[in-house]
Amino acid sequence: MxxxxxxxxxxxxxxxxxxxxxxxxxxxxxxxxxxxxxxxxxxxxxxxxxxxxxxxxxxxxxxxxxxxxxxxxxxxxxxxxxxxxxxxxxxxxxxxxxxxxxxxxxxxxxxxxxxxxxxxxxxxxxxxxxxxxxxxxxxxxxxxxxxxxxxxxxxxxxxxxxxxxxxxxxxxxxxxxxxxxxxxxxxxxxxxxxxxxxxxxxxxxxxxxxxxxxxxxxxxxxxxxxxxxxxxxxxxxxxxxxxxxxxxxxxEYSGDSDWADFEAGDIDATFPPPAQWEHAVNDPDLSSRMVEGSGSMLVYIGFPMYLGKPFDDVEFRKAISMAIDRETIIEKIVPGRFVAADSWVVPGGVPGGVAGTCEFCTFDPEAAKAALARAGGWPKDETLQIHLIEDEESEAIFKAIGDSIQLNLGIPYELDPAPDYFDRRENRAFTGIMRAAWIPDYPLNENYLAPVYASGDPKNGNLDFGYYDAAFEDLITEGDAAPDLDTALARYQEAEKVLASDMASVPIAFTKNVMFYxxxxxxxxxxxxxxxxxxxxxxxx
Known part of the structure; x- marks a missing residue:
């Protein structure tokens, strides 16, 4: 070709x-x-x-x-x-x-x-x-x-x-x-x-x-x-x-500190921090100079399946997902910057991406409680650790996620923002769920799937989470070997359906590209x- x-x-x-x-x-x-x-x-x-x-x-x-x-x-x-x-x-x-x-x-x-x-x-x-x-x-x-x-x-x-x-x-x-x-x-x-x-x-x-x-x-x-x-x-x-x-x-700036310079006319394009979002979109002059587009980064929750129960139980992973009120969290914490995710590949953003592959990404507290019960519940007197990077925005988002899990499933939680987050994740040092994110390196649905979840290692699974599914791996291999790209995309879409069946991770939000100029x-x-x-x-x- x-x-x-x-x-x-x-x-x-x-x-x-x-x-x-x-x-x-x-x-x-x-x-x-x-x-x-x-x-x-x-x-x-x-x-x-x-x-x-x-x-x-x-x-x-x-x-x-x-x-x-x-x-x-x-x-x-x-x-x-x-x-x-x-x-x-x-x-x-x-x-x-x-x-x-x-x-x-x-x-x-x-x-x-x-x-x-x-x-x-x-x-x-x-x-x-x-x-x-x-x-x-x-x-x-x-x-x-x-x-x-x-x-x-x-x-x-x-x-x-x-x-x-x-x-x-x-x-x-x-x-x-x-x-x-x-x-x-x-x-x-x-x-x-x-x-x-x-x-x-x-x-x-x-x-x-x-x-x-x-x-x-x-x-x-x-x-x-x-x-x-x-x-x-x-x-x-x-x-x-x-x-x-x-x-x-x-x-060069630290974090969101360039907004004041943009308003002063010292730089030509940026986006506002969450605290300034409402002001920016309601200001007729600023909002007339705003451009939006679909983003590509997926923020999601990973599980240390290598630790066994309850993290390796698909019903527990479903329960966590359905307990999270994505829409409300985004509207309160990062309005205009994210959209609730219901798939593992950004829909419409890269070839092969489709919406709605995650059946259990819909907020449903009662269904979440039922799934948790099927998983055997949460261990008594234990606190769920939520591991994440040290970042003000991420901490605000995942505090809201933790609150949602605690409110709807009765699971107490504790945030663990860590400067050595990536080293600890690679060394399987986490004891609870983890904030993760993926930005594709090239425009193909495969890039959201194989680099994150494939391993070829039935015993240990992939490095970060310990996930392995032979059907998923086979479909990735079939897509790689497909005679043309359209056939490959279809095989990768089937692989995403396997992830969905396994609830290998919990999609939370896709970024939404926004810029004021x-x-x-x-x-x-x-x-x-x-x-x-x-x-x-x-x-x-």
Whole structure:
């Protein structure tokens, strides 16, 4: 099959704030905010996998494919063609005469070196796991430990330094061999972890993490980490999607603290914190400059099934789900920012997503009590621990969830916000239910399912929850091996039905993308994954 070129003619136009430059020239600059977190401490594509650094890299780099902001479907961009006859061996043909911002060629070798670097375990790249499907991935892992400062200690050296399933055929052609068929492979290739890198970047990875050498329409000028990040238009950019404004300035903020600067006119787009939501939507001027769209992040409850009763009992999981008044909680805590979830895949947001797959996501206190009784009740004199990240919004949401469970099922609870939440979850150190969230890395219903719940391990189940169902795993495998993407989507939908039957987790809410923007901007489109402004598509009034 070949990935269709869906939107080669996406319109791009001029934008933004006009400020004085030298002489009579004008410099149009867009000013935005970045969330200040440790995860945004790198702009190395192989190591960048959170919303804010992905937003920056989306205009600094061009990938093989890009995604249509309305349909989320991929269309070829740096790739001229992506094809396969068996879903296992893929041929990628790259457009000619493309360059990085240091004049190095964007060719097959530039992708191969980036992917091999990411796949090599001891490099400890955040996007390493995206190469698990490549033949030869296991031989590149070895055994190693990474401390809190990012220092890596290798205990067992990998037996390979390059993916055996990755071959440079010629300057413009890559051949990828997967370890098993995967019909959705081409869909993945617009993700940050698949961007190319210049050789100069790999020669000094630390420098590249601060000032990457991209192939996109903007180049990083300066990053004062923790303070601000500036990018200027690259005059020699050769791509079709070329914004006509000159610069982007990001200011780094903690949490929701950028709203006051937006109201003061210091930044051009953001969303209000919950306390300011009602004011914002009821202000005629502000609400006239609000854009909304379907979000993609699922917030859900996971269970430590590896502990046994009651968490491994499907009736207990149903009881927890039906005891939660999602609609009221969202309206009171995060109005306008979330919608109640009744499926494991965002409906309509990615191919294969449908609404209503979760029968037991409807608030029904009486049915919840009956399900709890069938599960044998809650252990007497025990308190339900609710484990979650340290985050003001998450704590408010899950306190309301805990209140709902306690009110409707009589189960006392205690919140456990933890700075080491992810380490504890990975080490199966939790004793109660846990707040979890998933943002898809590429637009396919499979990405909500297999990476979260599949394991291939009947004894231990998946890492975070201990879940395993052979029928679910078989359907994922059938979807991967399907002869075409439509058939694959149908198999993945059947796999979601298995999750629903098992109540493998409890969907709580999908995010709703909302952004308010300054009166200088127009044609504001939100990225369906990150919820951020599509910087290549902005126009100015």
């Amino acid at each position: 070949t990935v269709a070129r869906l939107a080669a003619g996406l319109s791009v136009a001029a934008l933004a704030l006009a400020g004085c430059g030298e002489g009579d020239s004008e410099t149009a600059t867009v000013r935005l905010g970045l969330t200040l977190t440790p995860e945004v401490a790198t702009l190395l594509p192989m190591d960048a996998n959170v919303r804010d650094n992905a937003e920056v890299l989306d205009v600094v780099y061009d990938g093989l494919v890009r995604y249509d902001p309305e349909t989320t479907k991929p269309y070829n961009y740096v790739a001229e063609d992506i094809s396969t006859t068996d879903n296992t061996v893929w041929t990628i043909r790259i457009k000619p005469d493309l360059q990085f911002q240091n004049d190095e060629p964007v060719d097959a070798a530039s992708f191969a070196r980036a992917w091999n670097y990411a796949a090599y375990g001891p490099h400890a790249m955040a996007n390493n796991y995206f190469f698990e499907r490549f033949a030869g991935y296991d031989e590149m892992q070895g055994e190693y430990e990474e401390d809190a400062e990012g220092n890596v200690t290798v205990t067992t050296e990998p037996t390979a330094t390059e993916l055996s399933g990755l071959r440079v055929v010629d300057d413009r052609t890559l051949e990828v061999t997967l370890d098993a068929p995967f019909s959705g492979f081409a869909t993945m290739l617009g993700y940050t972890g698949f961007f190319p890198v210049a050789q100069e970047c790999l020669d000094d990875v630390d420098a590249c993490a601060i000032k990457p050498i991209g192939n996109g329409p903007f180049k990083i000028e300066e990053w004062d980490q923790g303070q601000s990040l500036t990018a200027e238009k690259w005059d020699d950019y050769q791509g079709a999607e070329t914004p006509d404004y000159d610069a982007i300035e990001w200011t 300054s009166d200088r901007l127009d044609d504001v489109v939100l990225d369906p994954f990150s919820g951020e402004v599509e910087l290549r598509l902005l126009t100015v009034d």
